[in-house]
Amino acid sequence: MPEPDSGKPVTVRRVPVPYAEEANRGEGRLRVAELPVELGLGAAVLLVAVLAIRLSTRLGLPSLLLYLAIGVLLGELGFGITITSASLIQSLGLAALVLILTEGGLTTRWSAVKPALGQGIALSTVAVAVSIAVTGVVLHWLLGQDWRTALLWGAVLAPTDAAAVFSVLRSAGLPQRLAGALELESGINDAPAYIAVIVLAEGLRADWTLPLLVIYELVLGGVLGVALGWAGAWALRRAALPATGLYPLATVAVCVAAFSSGQLLHGSGLLATYVAAVVLGNSRLPHRSDTLSFAEGLGWLAQIGLFVLLGLFASPERLLDGVVPGLIAAGVLLLLARPLSVLLSLLPFRMPWREQAFLSWAGLRGAVPIVLAMIPLSQGFPAADRLVDAIFVLVVVLTLVQGWTLVPVARMLGLATGAEPTEIEVDAAVLDELDAVLLQVRIQRGSRLHGVYLSELRLPAGASLTLIVRDEESFTPQLTTRLQEGDQLLVVATEKSRAAAERRLRAVDRAGPLARWRGESGQ
Missing domain, CATH: 1.20.1530.20 (Na+/H+ antiporter like fold)
Structure with missing residues (x-):
C-alpha cells in the first residue's frame, strides 16, 4: 500500500x-x-x-x-x-x-x-x-x-x-x-x-484484484507479527541484560519494529504491531510485570x-x-x-x-x-x-x-457479572549462567491459593518455593506453612520446569489444591 x-x-x-x-x-x-x-x-x-x-x-x-x-x-x-x-x-x-x-x-x-x-x-x-x-x-x-x-x-x-x-x-x-x-x-x-x-x-x-490485495496485506501483517513476536520473546528470554528497565524498552521496540516492517513490506503494519504484542505478552518474558507497567504508562501517554x-x-x-x-x-x-x-x-x-x-x-x-x-x-x-x-x-x-x-x-441485558478476582501475576527474572529463573508471585484477594499448605502446592520437580514475604517480613517456608492473601512468593525453577510450575500455580490459584480433580490445568 x-x-x-x-x-x-x-x-x-x-x-x-x-x-x-x-x-x-x-x-x-x-x-x-x-x-x-x-x-x-x-x-x-x-x-x-x-x-x-x-x-x-x-x-x-x-x-x-x-x-x-x-x-x-x-x-x-x-x-x-x-x-x-x-x-x-x-x-x-x-x-x-x-x-x-x-x-x-x-x-x-x-x-x-x-x-x-x-x-x-x-x-x-x-x-x-x-x-x-x-x-x-x-x-x-x-x-x-x-x-x-x-x-x-x-x-x-x-x-x-x-x-x-x-x-x-x-x-x-x-x-x-x-x-x-x-x-x-x-x-x-x-x-x-x-x-x-x-x-x-x-x-x-x-x-477483482482489490479484495486479494486487502487479504494479502492482512495475512502478511499477521505473519510478520507472529514471526517478530516469537523471535523477540526468544531473544529476550536468553538475553541477560544489565538493567531491568531495558527489558520493557526492548519489548516495545519489537512491536514498533513490527509496524515498520509491515509498512515497508506493503503489509498491514497495524495488524503486525498488535499480533506481535499479543505473542510477546503471552510469552515467558523476563520481568513481565515491569514490561506491562511500562507499556501501560506509554499507552496512557x-x-x-x-x-x-x-x-x-x-x-x-x-x-x-x-x-x-x-x-x-x-x-x-x-x-x-x-x-x-x-x-x-x-x-x-x-x-x-x-x-x-x-x-x-x-x-x-x-x-x-x-x-x-x-x-x-x-x-x-x-x-x-x-x-x-x-x-x-x-x-x-x-x-x-x-x-x-x-x-x-x-x-x-444481564451480562455484567461483576469484577472477577484478579488472577495471580507471575513475574520472572533470568538467573544468568544457571539456566534457571526466579518467579515472583503475589497472591491476590479472592485467590484459592489462600489457605493452601506448602505440602499441597506440589510444584513440579525442578521448582521450589524458597521464600515468602508476608507483612514486610520474609521467612523460609516449611511443609506445614499455609499461604495467605497478600503473600509474595519467590520460586526458583529450571528453564525446563518453568512452564509446568507456572501452570500449577495458576491452576491452584483458580481451583485450590484439588485443581486436577476439578479439571483445571492452569492454561
Whole structure:
C-alpha cells in the first residue's frame, strides 16, 4: 500500500487558519530559548491530564473527552496555540496508535480471547466491510454525497477505538467470550479500515484484484507479527541484560519494529504491531510485570498526547458546520450500520441476542476515526475538512452516549457479572549462567491459593518455593506453612520446569489444591 504522507516540518501558529489552506504547509523553527517554556507547558498538561483520570472516574465521564477539552482550552478558546498541519496530526496519530495497540496486545491474555477468536476476526473484517457499505449507502442518500466520498466516510467511521475498549470493558465484568470478542475486534479492525481509507482517498482502481490485495496485506501483517513476536520473546528470554528497565524498552521496540516492517513490506503494519504484542505478552518474558507497567504508562501517554493534540487542531467555530452531518452520521452508525454489521458477521456463530445487542452498542469510537480522517485531508481530498469537522462532533457525541451507558446496558441485558478476582501475576527474572529463573508471585484477594499448605502446592520437580514475604517480613517456608492473601512468593525453577510450575500455580490459584480433580490445568 502507499505510505501515508509524513508531511513537512511542524507548524505551530497562534492564528487559526482554515484546514484546507494549511493541510500541507508548515514552516517555523523552535528557538532554544523557548524550549524550557515548551517543556514546562507540556509537563503541566501531562500532570493535569493524569489528575483528570481520577476526576473522570468519579464523574463517570470518559477521560478521553477531558484530554480533548484540555487541548481545546489551550487552543483557540484559551492560549491560542493551534496546530494546523494535517500531515503532522496523521503521523503523530499513527505513532500514538502503534503504542496503544502495543499496550493492548501485551495485556491481552490469549486464554481469555482464544474462545472468541472466530467472532473477533469476523467483527474486525466482515463487520468492517458491512459497516462501510451500509454507512456509505445511507450517507449517499441522506447527505447527497458522491459514492467515493460516502464510502470514505464509512471507512473512517468503521473501526472501534482500541484505547476506549481496553480501558472500559476490562473492568465491566463481562462474560469472557464477549469481552474477548470486543478486545480482538478493537485490536484488529484498525488494519482493514486503514487500508480502505488509503484506497478510497487515493482513488485506487476497484476491480477483482482489490479484495486479494486487502487479504494479502492482512495475512502478511499477521505473519510478520507472529514471526517478530516469537523471535523477540526468544531473544529476550536468553538475553541477560544489565538493567531491568531495558527489558520493557526492548519489548516495545519489537512491536514498533513490527509496524515498520509491515509498512515497508506493503503489509498491514497495524495488524503486525498488535499480533506481535499479543505473542510477546503471552510469552515467558523476563520481568513481565515491569514490561506491562511500562507499556501501560506509554499507552496512557499516547492517549493523552493524541487527544490534546487533536484539541489543538480543532476549531470550535468551524466545528459548528459539522454538527448536523456529524449527528446524522452518528445516528446512522449507532442505529443502523453497527447493528447490521454485528448481525451479519456473527450469523455463523449463533450468539445469543443479548450478546449481539451489547456488541452493537459497544462499538466505541475515539481517536482512530479522527486520525484516519486526517489521511484524505493531508492528501487534498475534496471536502475533507467537512469530514474532519463531522468526525470530531461524532466522536464527542458517541463517547458521551456510549461511554456513560455501556455498563448500565450490560447490566440491563444481564451480562455484567461483576469484577472477577484478579488472577495471580507471575513475574520472572533470568538467573544468568544457571539456566534457571526466579518467579515472583503475589497472591491476590479472592485467590484459592489462600489457605493452601506448602505440602499441597506440589510444584513440579525442578521448582521450589524458597521464600515468602508476608507483612514486610520474609521467612523460609516449611511443609506445614499455609499461604495467605497478600503473600509474595519467590520460586526458583529450571528453564525446563518453568512452564509446568507456572501452570500449577495458576491452576491452584483458580481451583485450590484439588485443581486436577476439578479439571483445571492452569492454561
